[in-house]
Amino acid sequence: MYGEFELIARYFTRQPNDDGVLLGVGDDCTLLQPTPGYCLAVSVDTSIADVHFPAEAPAYAIGYRALAVSLSDLAAMGATPRWCLMALSLPEACEAWLSEFARGFHALCDSCGATLVGGDIARGELSVGVTVHGELPPGTALRRSGAQPGDVLAVTGSLGGGHGGLLAWQQGERDLDDPLLAAYLLPQPRVEAGQALRDLATAAIDISDGLLADLQHLREASGVGADIDVEALPLTRGLVERLGETGALHAALGGGDDYELLVSLPPAVVRQARQRLKALGVPLTVIGRLSSEQGVRGVPESVPSGWQHFHGGTP
Amino acid sequence: MYGEFELIARYFTRQPNDDGVLLGVGDDCTLLQPTPGYCLAVSVDTSIADVHFPAEAPAYAIGYRALAVSLSDLAAMGATPRWCLMALSLPEACEAWLSEFARGFHALCDSCGATLVGGDIARGELSVGVTVHGELPPGTALRRSGAQPGDVLAVTGSLGGGHGGLLAWQQGERDLDDPLLAAYLLPQPRVEAGQALRDLATAAIDISDGLLADLQHLREASGVGADIDVEALPLTRGLVERLGETGALHAALGGGDDYELLVSLPPAVVRQARQRLKALGVPLTVIGRLSSEQGVRGVPESVPSGWQHFHGGTP
Numbered sequence: 066m067y068g069e070f071e072l073i074a075r076y077f078t079r080q081p082n083d084d085g086v087l088l089g090v091g092d093d094c095t096l097l098q099p100t101p102g103y104c105l106a107v108s109v110d111t112s113i114a115d116v117h118f119p120a121e122a123p124a125y126a127i128g129y130r131a132l133a134v135s136l137s138d139l140a141a142m143g144a145t146p147r148w149c150l151m152a153l154s155l156p157e158a159c160e161a162w163l164s165e166f167a168r169g170f171h172a173l174c175d176s177c178g179a180t181l182v183g184g185d186i187a188r189g190e191l192s193v194g195v196t197v198h199g200e201l202p203p204g205t206a207l208r209r210s211g212a213q214p215g216d217v218l219a220v221t222g223s224l225g226g227g228h229g230g231l232l233a234w235q236q237g238e239r240d241l242d243d244p245l246l247a248a249y250l251l252p253q254p255r256v257e258a259g260q261a262l263r264d265l266a267t268a269a270i271d272i273s274d275g276l277l278a279d280l281q282h283l284r285e286a287s288g289v290g291a292d293i294d295v296e297a298l299p300l301t302r303g304l305v306e307r308l309g310e311t312g313a314l315h316a317a318l319g320g321g322d323d324y325e326l327l328v329s330l331p332p333a334v335v336r337q338a339r340q341r342l343k344a345l346g347v348p349l350t351v352i353g354r355l356s357s358e359q360g361v362r363g364v365p366e367s368v369p370s371g372w373q374h375f376h377g378g379t380p
Numbered sequence: 381m382y383g384e385f386e387l388i389a390r391y392f393t394r395q396p397n398d399d400g401v402l403l404g405v406g407d408d409c410t411l412l413q414p415t416p417g418y419c420l421a422v423s424v425d426t427s428i429a430d431v432h433f434p435a436e437a438p439a440y441a442i443g444y445r446a447l448a449v450s451l452s453d454l455a456a457m458g459a460t461p462r463w464c465l466m467a468l469s470l471p472e473a474c475e476a477w478l479s480e481f482a483r484g485f486h487a488l489c490d491s492c493g494a495t496l497v498g499g500d501i502a503r504g505e506l507s508v509g510v511t512v513h514g515e516l517p518p519g520t521a522l523r524r525s526g527a528q529p530g531d532v533l534a535v536t537g538s539l540g541g542g543h544g545g546l547l548a549w550q551q552g553e554r555d556l557d558d559p560l561l562a563a564y565l566l567p568q569p570r571v572e573a574g575q576a577l578r579d580l581a582t583a584a585i586d587i588s589d590g591l592l593a594d595l596q597h598l599r600e601a602s603g604v605g606a607d608i609d610v611e612a613l614p615l616t617r618g619l620v621e622r623l624g625e626t627g628a629l630h631a632a633l634g635g636g637d638d639y640e641l642l643v644s645l646p647p648a649v650v651r652q653a654r655q656r657l658k659a660l661g662v663p664l665t666v667i668g669r670l671s672s673e674q675g676v677r678g679v680p681e682s683v684p685s686g687w688q689h690f691h692g693g694t695p
Contacts, residue, residue: 087419092524092601093456093586094421094514099414104402106409107497109511111467113504141408152426152467152509182422185509189428194467194500194509196424199409209407271408286407 072158072186076167077151083180085147095182097148099200106144106199106206110135114191118250119234124162126241126250128169131193134273136177136254137324141271143207143263144199146179146256152196154189177256207259207269212287212329214357216267219335221255221326221347223248224276225313226301228320233307244302252324258349259326261341266328275321277368280361283327293353293363319368329355387473387501391482392466398495400462410497412463418515421459425450426467429506433565434549439477441556441565443484446508449588451492451569452639456586458522458578459514461494461571467511469504492571520578527583527602527644529672534650536570536641536662538563539591540628541616543635548622559617567639573664574641576656581643590636592683595676598642608668608678634683644670 078090088096099105112131114120122130132149139146151170155162174181179197230249238246259269270283276298280291295314304313330338335351342349353363393405403411414420427446429435437445447464454461466485470477489496494512545564553561574584585598591613595606610629619628645653650666657664668678 087518088521088523093453093584094423094459094521096457096521097420097422098518099420101416105412105414105420107412107463107465107513108409109465109467109498109500109509111469111500111502111504111509113469113502116502116504138408142411144409148422150422150424150511152424152511154426154428154507183424185424185426187426187428187431189426189431189507190505192469192504192507194424194426196465196467196511198422203402203413206403206409206411208403269408 072163073184076163077181077184079171079181081180081182083147086180086182090183097182102202103200104203106139106142106201107196108135108138109194109196110138111192111194120191122250123241124165125169127193128166129173129251131195132170132173133252133254133324135195135197136173136179136256137271137273139197139199140255140259141207141269141326142199142201143205143259143269144201145260146177146197146199148182148198149174149179150183150196151181152185152194154187155191156188177254201263205263207263207266209268209270209283209286212268212283212289212355214289214355215332216329216355217332217335217351218291218353218355219328219330219338219349219351220272220299221258221342221349223299223301224272224323224325225304225316225320227252227322227324228316229301229304229307231322245304245307248301249322252322254324255326255347257345258342258347261345262328262338265334265338266330269326269328272323272325272327273321275319276327277318277361277364279327283329289355289357290359291353291355291361293361295363295365297350297352299348299350314365315368318364387478388499391478392496392499394486394496396495396497398462401495401497405498412497415515417517419518421454421457421514421516421521422511423450423453424509424511425453426507426509435506437565438556439480440484442508443481444488444566446510447485447488448567448569448639450510450512451488451494451571452586452588454512454514455570455574456522456584456641457514457516458520458574458584459516460575461492461512461514463497463513464489464494465498465511466496467500467509469502470506471503492569516578522574522578522581522584524583524585524598524601527598527604527670529604529670530647531582531644531670532647532650532666533606533668533670534643534645534664534666535587535614536573536657536664538614538616539587539638539640540619540631540635542567542637542639543631544616544619544622546637560619560622563616564637567637569639570641570662572660573657573662576660577643577653580649580653581645584641584643587638587640587642588636590634591642592633592676592679594642598644604670604672605674606668606670606676608676610678610680612665612667614663614665629680630683633679
């Protein structure tokens with residue numbers, strides 16, 4: 066059994082490979098040197114066991130996913146990830162679990178260019194809060210409020226996998242090679258795609274609460290309506306087989322946890338956007354169009370609305 | 381019953397009075413403009429109900445205290461508070477509770493010059509994670525590692541109140557005018573004192589784990605030993621009356637949650653340091669001296685060691 070300081074030292078202190086880290090883990094604060102002339106994008110998300118992820122999920126996936134959820138917010142602004150801080154609470158300090166948790170967390174740090182610069186470990190119900198910091202040139206951030214009538218609506222990757230993977234887990238699926246379970250437990254935050262779309266998209270949001278719920282945030286911020294082509298929705302592989310056609314559609318529209326980007330684009334730049342994302346290995350699919358007529362058309366009624374705490378939404 | 385978005389809007393979204401906030405709460409990220417040429421001090425702390433504070437404590441105090449704990453880390457670096465993010469999880473969304481919680485949080489924001497720029501609310505066991513950002517000129521941060529043999533050891537404010545207040549709470553005390561309970565539930569982070577000592581102190585740490593435990597961190601980082609004058613320890617008012625002389629001494633040495641600063645100072649600047657802090661209404665008391673002889677002398681044996689999660693230390 067280790068104390069808090071030993072745990073931090075053992076699993077979460079690595080020599081930062083970032084010359085913006087003036088002083089790393091081990092003092093009262095971390096000292097960071099932001100890039101001159103850039104602005105800072107900051108977000109925090111907390112993942113709670115059996116609310117946001119199954120407590121029995123592999124520790125690797127819990128560490129990876131808690132960071133992915135926060136990095137997805139940076140992706141939606143088009144920011145370049147720099148630094149993150151992690152507040153972990155857990156009922157007991159099991160070394161094997163912590164080692165795997167840290168391995169998942171650091172794996173995503175490495176692939177997204179983020180550095181863990183601070184943390185806090187306490188005893189409590191299993192939960193992980195991650196604060197992320199990204200950078201970008203002033204005036205270039207993708208906001209929710211810039212969409213224009215006439216813009217095309219597009220999504221990265223595929224939809225429904227987050228919700229489908231949750232259901233698969235609940236049905237006993239445990240193979241992380243299952244495409245739905247992988248989408249749910251190891252989502253790939255679209256960090257590079259967000260940066261590539263920074264000068265093309267007029268607005269962006271990440272799909273954490275479900276397509277329709279997040280579209281609503283974007284529509285309200287931009288003051289636009291939308292026509293959706295549900296036939297065009299890119300469904301995650303295996304979704305129809307597991308949920309049937311109606312279930313798959315509902316998962317894609319109303320399920321949460323996809324962590325794809327929903328973006329608006331002037332029609333003239335759609336081809337260019339698709340080419341840039343293709344180079345990154347990320348599909349971009351047009352799913353509708355924005356208009357000055359408020360509301361959403363083209364969506365079947367009785368689709369469950371997105372995930373909201375204290376509302377009892379899906380899942 | 382409100383949803384997450386309504387809760388955030390209702391209780392935590394205020395017009396930021398800070399022109400460094402380019403985009404406040406309401407998008408995927410907050411956008412911040414750091415002060416050119418300064419570096420950023422960042423820290424996160426999580427406060428969990430019935431681990432770090434009583435679940436039944438007044439909501440005002442829970443909000444205030446969760447922020448105070450994090451601001452204390454900025455104080456210990458000598459950083460000027462700028463921005464904070466709060467991740468709140470709570471079992472149910474009670475409006476009266478949230479309103480009081482937010483009032484306590486914002487009250488301390490206002491008195492310390494911090495702005496709440498982002499947050500996350502989820503359903504779970506009551507806990508509050510607060511990430512704070514402060515700024516300071518490069519090279520001026522107070523670290524744990526700069527203490528020299530021959531330096532004087534001093535503390536701000538008084539000691540033992542945190543632990544004494546916890547015991548008072550457990551004994552049924554509920555009056556926040558009680559000096560011990562106030563020290564425990566409404567600690568004053570020494571933000572101005574930390575800044576005032578930036579060019580005088582050689583090292584600093586905040587006393588969150590208990591004087592001896594935090595002194596050990598400072599000693600290890602600086603490679604020094606210490607002689608303590610226990611007669612000189614400034615005990616919080618009411619501590620001896622409640623705990624007796626031995627209990628009071630143990631609370632001051634080994635109890636946690638005082639959130640005072642422990643600093644090392646060259647003897648020549650002690651008077652100047654005391655004058656600066658006096659102008660801020662903060663006492664500074666010399667409690668010992670550092671030496672090249674490792675270890676700690678002058679402390680009675682059998683003092684409980686400081687607070688550590690997973691070790692079962694005090695309290």
